[in-house]
Amino acid sequence: MEAHQPFFHQHVPKNALLILLSLLCLPISGLLTLVAILHNYHHDNQKSSKNIRNDNVGSKTILVTGVSMTKGLVIARLLGKHTHHHIIAADLEPVPFTSPGRYCRFISEFTRLNVSRNCGTDEYTENLLKLMMKKKVDLWISCSSVVNAVEDGRVMKLAKKAMGPGFRAMQFDEDVVTKLHEKDALMDYLADIGCLVPESYRCTSADEVEKVINVSSGNDKDHNREAKSFILKPVGVDDKARAQMMTLLPFPGDKKNDLKAYLSSLNISASRPFLLQQHIQGYEYCTHSLVIDGKVKAFVSCPSSDLLMHYEALPQESVLNKKMLQFTQHVAEQEGSGFSGHLSFDFIAQGKGEKIQIYPIECNPRAHTAVVLFNDTPAMAAQYLTCFDAGQQASQDIIFPRKSTTNTYWIGHDLVALALAPCLTLLCQEENITEVLKALKTFWDHLLYWHDGTFDSTDPLPFLVLYHIYWPTQFFKCLLTGQKWSRINVSTTKIFEI
Numbered sequence: 192m193e194a195h196q197p198f199f200h201q202h203v204p205k206n207a208l209l210i211l212l213s214l215l216c217l218p219i220s221g222l223l224t225l226v227a228i229l230h231n232y233h234h235d236n237q238k239s240s241k242n243i244r245n246d247n248v249g250s251k252t253i254l255v256t257g258v259s260m261t262k263g264l265v266i267a268r269l270l271g272k273h274t275h276h277h278i279i280a281a282d283l284e285p286v287p288f289t290s291p292g293r294y295c296r297f298i299s300e301f302t303r304l305n306v307s308r309n310c311g312t313d314e315y316t317e318n319l320l321k322l323m324m325k326k327k328v329d330l331w332i333s334c335s336s337v338v339n340a341v342e343d344g345r346v347m348k349l350a351k352k353a354m355g356p357g358f359r360a361m362q363f364d365e366d367v368v369t370k371l372h373e374k375d376a377l378m379d380y381l382a383d384i385g386c387l388v389p390e391s392y393r394c395t396s397a398d399e400v401e402k403v404i405n406v407s408s409g410n411d412k413d414h415n416r417e418a419k420s421f422i423l424k425p426v427g428v429d430d431k432a433r434a435q436m437m438t439l440l441p442f443p444g445d446k447k448n449d450l451k452a453y454l455s456s457l458n459i460s461a462s463r464p465f466l467l468q469q470h471i472q473g474y475e476y477c478t479h480s481l482v483i484d485g486k487v488k489a490f491v492s493c494p495s496s497d498l499l500m501h502y503e504a505l506p507q508e509s510v511l512n513k514k515m516l517q518f519t520q521h522v523a524e525q526e527g528s529g530f531s532g533h534l535s536f537d538f539i540a541q542g543k544g545e546k547i548q549i550y551p552i553e554c555n556p557r558a559h560t561a562v563v564l565f566n567d568t569p570a571m572a573a574q575y576l577t578c579f580d581a582g583q584q585a586s587q588d589i590i591f592p593r594k595s596t597t598n599t600y601w602i603g604h605d606l607v608a609l610a611l612a613p614c615l616t617l618l619c620q621e622e623n624i625t626e627v628l629k630a631l632k633t634f635w636d637h638l639l640y641w642h643d644g645t646f647d648s649t650d651p652l653p654f655l656v657l658y659h660i661y662w663p664t665q666f667f668k669c670l671l672t673g674q675k676w677s678r679i680n681v682s683t684t685k686i687f688e689i
Contacts, residue, residue: 197619199612202675206666212611213663220655227651231296251276251579252326256319256343257334258282258292258301259661261601261644261682262558264653265566266332266575271297272649273572281322283315283339286668289661291645291653291684300326312342319346320353328354332575333362333532335557336683337428343557344368359578361481363532363556371534371556374466375426381551384525386518389539389550390419390469393426395461397454403467404441404450420470423457427464437497439470471550473541476511479559480519480534481574481590485527487520488574489590491564495537498678500608501637502599502644504564507591511540514549516589531578535559560682563599563644564592597642601681603658609634644682657681 198204253270257263258280271278281302284290293301302322306315323331331350335343344365350358363371370376375393382388390407394400400423407419421440442449459465477495481488492505492515505512515538523530535555541548565571570590613630616622646654661684669676675689 197616197621199615202673203670206670209607210663210666212607213659216606217659220659224651224655227648231649251329251576253278253330253332253575254323254326254328255280255298255332255334256282256304257336257339257558258295258298259284259290259684260292260334260336260560262560262562263334264292264295264645265563266334266558267292267295268297268647268650269565269569269572270332270575271295273569274576276576279326279328281319286664289656289664291657291661294652294656296650296652312345315339315342316346316349320349323350323354323358329357329359330575330578331358331360331362333360333557335362336685337555337557340372340555340557341365341368359531361483361532361575361578363530363534367526367530368556371554373426374424374468374553375464377551377554378466378468381522384522386521387548387550389471389552392467393464394423394459394467395464397451397457397459400440400454400459400465400467401450421467422470423454423465423467425463426466440467468552471539471541471552473539473550475552476505476515476538476540476549477559477561478515478519478536478538479561479564480516480523481571482519482523482534483531483574483578485523485530487516487523487589488577489565489571490516490519491561491592492516493561493564498680499560500601500604500680500682501641502561502564504561504592504596504598507594510545511547511549514547518549518551532556533558533562535561560644563682564596565590566599566642566644566647567596568593597640598637599644600637600641601645602638602643603662604681605634605637609637657684 199208253276255263255267255270255278258267259282263280263282267278267280270276278298279300279302280292280295280298281304282290282292283306284293284303287303290301290303292298304315304318306318331347333343333347343362344367347360347362348364350360370380375391378388378391392399392403394403404421407421422437423440438453440450457465475495476492477499478490478492480490492512493502515536519534519536523534533556535557536551537553537555538549538551541550568590574590609630613622613627617624617627643654645657662681665686668674674686676686677689678687679685680687
């Protein structure tokens with residue numbers, strides 16, 4: 192398969208070229224960082240407590256985990272800039288001293304969470320608990336990756352017992368995370384609380400999938416309707432299966448053999464279950480919300496995609512935004528007191544205007560990268576502190592991103608995806624000049640009018656480290672180990688292996 196790809200998409204060339212690109216761009220990034228540091232030195236951006244409603248709250252120790260990812264970094268910056276509290280951070284760090292969040296100037300201390308291959312999640316849980324007790328953490332704000340979501344839920348349960356009644360955590364417990372994170376359990380739960388959900392089936396074999404498809408198609412024909420279409424997606428995290436998730440089933444025409452071959456390639460089993468879900472035709476959206484004791488405190492929604500690298504907030508007053516907010520509030524209220532953490536849903540929207548309907552398709556019971564849209568919203572920092580005095584009337588307002596919020600992109604992603612790759616593909620005579628010019632125009636517009644998700648003029652070092660230490664190290668590691676990947680997510684530092 193790789194032999195049919197352009198030369199620069201193959202394993203060795205693409206890693207080597209990306210390392211070279213980092214080196215070539217280093218003088219520009221270095222100069223930009225130096226200017227920002229000098230500016231900050233001469234015009235020290237002191238922490239401001241203006242408009243923070245929680246001046247009566249004593250100084251707290253706040254731990255933010257997941258600061259290697261943009262979402263964790265943004266939250267740490269907001270708290271560091273706009274509160275007087277002691278902000279510390281911790282994260283898994285594949286190679287020592289390469290985490291971008293380690294170099295955030297609004298963090299007073301960073302701890303690397305070492306996890307050996309032999310101990311795995313138990314060691315992660317133990318190290319995180321030890322850190323909380325050693326630093327006497329008052330509030331833990333978890334920004335889990337998809338692979339650590341359940342482990343962080345387990346830590347929260349243990350920390351509540353170990354830290355005492357004054358401890359707070361923006362993290363759901365293990366039972367809630369499992370219920371919301373696993374796609375089949377989520378659909379059952381949402382249906383039980385009266386939400387409109389797509390038709391869904393948990394399948395543990397290829398035969399089960401075929402049976403459901405045949406029955407559903409037959410029922411639709413009996414009602415003189417077009418047969419339903421479905422998509423298959425793994426119940427758990429499976430990067431290798433993601434590329435096939437949008438394959439529509441059943442295949443058109445008489446292609447039973449093709450269907451059998453496709454299902455066989457997925458290796459569906461009891462230990463590797465899949466969710467067969469009705470395909471809803473419409474547009475995809477995602478949300479991010481902060482929930483404290485069953486109340487939504489902050490909310491944003493935006494258009495979504497499979498690899499979301501561009502964030503544009505929907506207007507607060509739009510019908511679609513309101514419906515997704517109401518859905519999130521319904522779930523939060525069902526869980527009630529003690530339900531505190533970050534809650535994010537993916538929806539398919541069908542229809543227009545007041546009649547638009549939303550179908551939940553996934554839930555991320557953790558922080559979503561869409562939190563970057565709060566980057567210029569100081570009041571977001573205050574909302575986290577309401578967990579210490581949630582009963583106050585003033586804390587009932589829901590915070591939305593400022594209307595002046597700039598759309599967000601990541602220059603490293605766009606430079607490759609919208610500028611270099613299209614041009615190289617054109618040179619290989621595999622791309623239309625019109626499409627290349629369109630991509631270049633988009634890149635230019637983002638460069639001029641959008642905001643980079645990682646770069647902050649008051650805190651420039653994480654940007655420099657991300658592109659010139661973290662990613663080159665990862666690409667070099669891939670060359671040494673032979674680890675192959677299909678794509679990367681710059682914002683979450685995630686590599687999608689082949």
